[in-house]
Amino acid sequence: MAVDGSVERLRREGRIVVVGASLAGLRAAETLREEGFTGTLTMIGDEPYEPYDRPPLSKQVLLGRVPADHTALPRRRAIEAQWRLGVAAAGLDPTAKRVALANGTSVEYDRLLIATGVRSRPWPNELEAGLDGVFVLRTMDDATRLRHRLKAGPSRVLVIGAGFTGSEIASVCRERDLPVTVAERGPTPLSGALGSVIGDVAAQLHHQHGVDLRCGVMVTGLEGDGAGRLRRAHFSDGGTLDAEVAVVALGATRNTEWLAGSGLAAGPRGIACDAGCRAFDVRGIVTDDVFVAGDVARSPHPLFGYQFLSLEHWGNAVAQAEVAAHNMICPGEERRPHLWTPYFWSAQFGVNIKSVGVPNMADQIIVSQGSLGEHRFTAAYGYQGRVIAAVTFDQAKWLEFYQRQIEQAAPFPPPFTTVDRRTEGMRPVPAGFPDPSVPTHGPQVTVSGHSPTDQRVTFTPA
């Protein structure tokens, strides 16, 4: 596709293959058609379902307000694709431009988009993970099973890990009036993503709603009864807890194993790509026909020191897919960079939590509106004298303002006095992120260097 006019031919009659038929894959497919791609479009997905939305799974679906299969994503337009659902991509030969499928067939492409996302990190002990009553939550099937079990009214639920997903599950349990214990290795819930200053507020929410929150403790083992049902959990402080259900919420692993041997820079931290969503190969050379988008991607962001960001955020999957799709069918000079400012939301204990920027890069934090004690506030995050992120609890309307501050590299602490002049917000304090040299289960945003040859990972339970 290097010859003049070849892009035109690609748009007209090329073959584009999308691996990963979920949010990023669907939005990319729509964009391709929107922008005039009339060739063959193949969507490969290992789940048997058409693309569906995951955020509702840990919220309205677990609450029992909406059935799990009410989450299929609306189409923004018809995409006239050939669907290969329920079959995984098993290998990639970038020289022959061919994707091998798990059922022994293969598909050839002129351009490939990889959007295989992440999967839940399972409980590390396989025998214990297999106990009846031990769950993870990533897919519609996971949500259906867990919802069914919660509905049956277990005597106690144990949530392992108090990141966003774990906290949302705990919140659902309380709303369903189920006794729930949360075990978190860090000092507070959400401390990996938002720091322990805000994490303390999250801990208050847990307590206020009757969650048995235990921080600074690890679950060391799960014990079953004679029939293989979960009965008890053991903790690092020597304690035990009787529970019928345990939800493992220890973060996610990137779906990149199928790319082993492909020569792409794909590993446990995702697939490295340039700001135009083109994948790097292991030599650090950018490809021109393999693109990446969504949770599985790691791309450099100029606003954040060109560090490679892996974002497990809904909005990033949509925005990155649109840029990737555009660039797949455009000549070099018309390509666009993915300069999206990270944005995400979570809802737990009836509170709307939102974030813009990359909080976990910050060293300091200042409460600029509202008050931590009222659980309704806006906090700005600073890094080396710049505003780098902001988080709101039930004050979402302020985020757009902070997005501009971040994009303009505004100084931190902000020169303006807090709008409502609370004393709390007058002075920046350390944000309270964990020491990066201590291993932790993944925060929602990971910022790290680029090392494609480092294929080893050692799992340390949270």
Next chain:
Amino acid sequence: MRVVVDLNRCQGYAQCAFLAPDVFAMHGEEALLYDGQPDDTRRLDVLRAEAACPVKAITVEGAGATWAAEGAGVSDGG
């Protein structure tokens, strides 16, 4: 019919919950819960909510863009 809300954009104005209360509901002060696949009898309400959302956060599946219209079924990849 299918609906999705971009909750990054949503600012909790609750217009949708007012116009289509069977489909959209506030959860606490600001968080929004909704049914992504409301009954077709709610179509008019949902379209009104979509139009009324001040930040255009609601996407409703357009006519002709449905799964069925595409004639695509779940395949085993063969």
